[in-house]
Amino acid sequence: MAILLNKESRVIIQGITGHQGSFHCKQMLDYGTNIIGGVSPGKGGTKIHDVSVYDSVSMVRQHQGGIDVSIIFVPASYARDAALEAIYNQVSMIVLITEHIPLKDAVIIMNAAQKKGTAVLGPNTYGIVSSGLSKVGIMPGQYFQPGPVGVVSRSGTLSYEIVGNLYKNGLGTSTVVGLGGDRITGLTFPEILGSFQKDNDTRAIVLIGEIGGTAEEDAAEYIKGHITKPVVAYLAGKSAPPGKRMGHAGAIIEKGMGTFEAKVKALKNAGVFVASVPSQVPLIIRNELGGL
Amino acid sequence: MKLFEYQGKEIFKESGVEVPRGNVARSSDEVFEIAKKIGESVLKIQVLAGKRGKAGGIQFASSPEEAKNIAKDLFSNNYLGFSVEYLLVEEKLSIEKEYYTAITYDYKMKSPVILVSAQGGIDIEEVPEEFIIKKYLEPDTRLEPYQGREIAIQTGIKGKQINTFSSMLVKLVDIFIDKDAELVEVNPLVLSKERFIAADSKIIIDDDALFRQKTLPINDEKNEIERKCHEIGLSYVQLDGDIAIMANGAGITMATLDLIKEYGGSPNNFLDAGGGANEEQTKKALELLLSTNPKGIFINIFGGITRTDDVARAFLKVREELEIKIPVVIRLIGTNQEKALELLRNAGIEAYSDMELAAKTIVQKVRGA
Secondary structure: OOOOOOOOOOEEEEOOOOHHHHHHHHHHHHHOOOEEEEEOOOOOOOEEOOEEEEOOHHHHHHHHOOOOEEEEOOOHHHHHHHHHHHHOOOOOEEEEOOOOOOHHHHHHHHHHHHHHOOEEEOOOOOEEEEOOOEEEEOOOHHHOOEEEEEEEEOOHHHHHHHHHHHHHOOOOEEEEEEOOOOOOOOOOHHHHHHHHHHOOOOOEEEEEEEOOOOHHHHHHHHHHHHOOOOEEEEEEOOOOOOOOOOOOOOOOOEOOEOOHHHHHHHHHHOOOEEEOOOOHHHHHHHHHHOOO | OEOOHHHHHHHHHHHOOOOOOEEEEOOHHHHHHHHHHHOOEEEEEOOOOOOOOOOOOEEEEOOHHHHHHHHHHHHHOEEOOEEOOOEEEEEOOOOOEEEEEEEEEEOOOOEEEEEEEOOOOOOHHHOOHHHEEEEEOOOOOOOOHHHHHHHHHHHOOOOOHHHHHHHHHHHHHHHHHHOOEEEEEEEEEEEEOOEEEEOOOEEEEOHHHHHHOOOOOOOOOOOHHHHHHHHOOOEEEEOOOOEEEEEOOHHHHHHHHHHHHHOOOOEOEEEEOOOOOOHHHHHHHHHHHHOOOOOEEEEEEEEOOOOHHHHHHHHHHHHHHOOOOOOEEEEEEEOOHHHHHHHHHHOOOOOEOOHHHHHHHHHHHHHHO
16 A cells, blocks of 8 residues: 555646656656646646646635645755645645755744644655655655565665665665655654555555754654554664754754664664664565565 | 843843943953952853863952953953953843753753742752743733742742743743744842842854844854855865865765764765755865865765756866865766766766765875875
């Protein structure tokens, strides 16, 4: 069944006429995503890769009906506006690809989403893919083949690396979810882990984390009480010196919180297997799943 | 972006938050002139780091002459890794009590939060949590005066000072919101002769909001190569090892550093070429890496948006223009990898597809060299 996204999910693209939006529109269509329209204020009536472009989210609703997912590619300074437009037009989930959204705007987006019951992935996410069914994101499609492993992470290329490693070892994925690399993001590890626990297609879970914040510690706490499926974690940032910001807003160690050691300890205490290098991840999964 | 204490206090003053009398000085002569006006003074080095007092960067002077002498000393030394360009010269306050006040984001709660404690001063980190009052702000709203009064009462503030404290807190929250700050901290907030005075200021502006904060001063903490990388849209952090690293994406770049360390090597830097760096950016990044005189270079690209053949071409161009005498290991996988591998093979370079094997190889080559 996969989680959050399936073959029928009705997807729109906000910012479809931009460089990124139109490129990934094609990529997603090729993967099989059910794209019902795009939004680009002022460019309504045109088409991108045969997808109809509208001036507003509400126009898409009027012409195409309800929207399950909106993927947002608009620049950071307009992202709050675009996200609120989706949230107040009853979109069930938004996937915020945009990075460098101001914290103040992120807080406003998350609050509105909570009020309206909208799920948010990102900001600064690579998106979500339910393998073989639908892809709403910027990940290279060829590595995402159906299989028993659910993957949840904060960082894009590192996830591709690990999903690529799984694929090389004959292990496909059910759903791969990017939470986003920013300090304030929407959905969190516990929510995704809970969905994987319930999902019949998912038999093992890979959690890809990194230093900074307390997301991995929160995940560990949740796993203790709720997850019975095997969980394998890989964490980046073991060698990062404290206080240095490493690209991602998320990847900074402050006040002794969110250190590599603290996260590994919390996860191990929760019964999670922590891989020391990425190539170990598929080996541990194979071991755990036994006669696959 | 961090603001200097004196810049933060300028903002406080404009907003009506009281600060000690004084001014910022660039020379010991200027210090002398300011101290003449205010009498007994305190001299504070202006550097973008905390714990200045413990490092000897905050000194008291009882006369303008003494202030001048101390200033000469402060200007000629380094503190916490910074040279001193500015001194803040202020009146010495009579202190009845010191409070702690801050407004920042609680990322987990996805909300701004106000923190107040009656146990202000140095070592706020040591104050037990039960002595710190926490009040979450509704997003996109400001602090109402009654909320400020409630916090004041909870803090143990009494009488007329409840109102004074509340109106100051309202102004600090306004600054936090209006300036797109991620931190506005006053420690200590001094109670002096029935007035609350911000004896210090620590303001950090959200870098991602600088595009709409045009009136703020620009403080650049980056070193030269970090700045150059930033200019071409890449993220760079200098480290202290000898293997230069280029990867794409923060997570995989960190994982690459971890692997180099795991196999006994020492990374020279963190360089995240991001998703979709083109040939020109990649070429510039490589040139910058070479300028740091590393003992080896490791390029690790997982091509999603990034086209690996762009990276290969950029590398070959740099190699044509500059003589590269150090070992280079390239690992490429993903978009257009066949083309990339062929380009490199024609130039006599065998690229790797396995990240861990490639990391091991660069460490061995650098150690053997």
